[in-house]
Amino acid sequence: MSPELTRFKSVMRQNNCFITKQRLALFKYLQASPAISINALINDLPNQDQATVYRNIKLFERIGIISRLQLGWNSKLELSNTFHDHHHHxxxxxxxKVVAWExxxxxxxxxxxxxxxLGFIPQDHxxxxxxxxxxxxx
Ligand SMILES: [Zn+2]
Ligand SMILES: [Zn+2]
Structure with a gap:
């Protein structure tokens, strides 16, 4: 099992969330994908009910598995910094098109x-x- 997958499972467990087949598929999809819009994500998971994907995205966002990037007028989703190194877009x-840079x-x-x-303790940017x-x- 990859370290990311182990981490995913422990975050889910800590939040008392069941790891369903759909949630695992969503996680694995995001793991292999660059930042993606919600619509594209829903299209790319055709075997999943749209409402389920939407609900799972919300859940992942709430428990910090994915983060939402505000890109101009749109927003895109990607796995949070817990699952990959810090980077910019x-x-x-x-x-x-969105490209991540080192x-x-x-x-x-x-x-x-x-x-x-400016007297701030920076935590994230x-x-x-x-x-x-x-x-x-x-
Ligand atoms: Zn940075
Ligand atoms: Zn272009």
């Missing part, structure tokens, strides 16, 4: 410094770069 304003130690340090300077992807530049 770049999104295309034309086609909506954490950059210089930026991380700058963010910490700025927060501390999101950073998004909006622009045109390579294929939309043509």
């Amino acid at each position: 770049m999104s295309c304003v034309k086609c909506g 954490e950059d130690p210089t930026i991380e340090l700058r963010i910490q410094t700025v927060a501390l300077k 999101q950073l998004e770069i909006r622009g045109l992807c390579q294929s939309c530049q043509k």
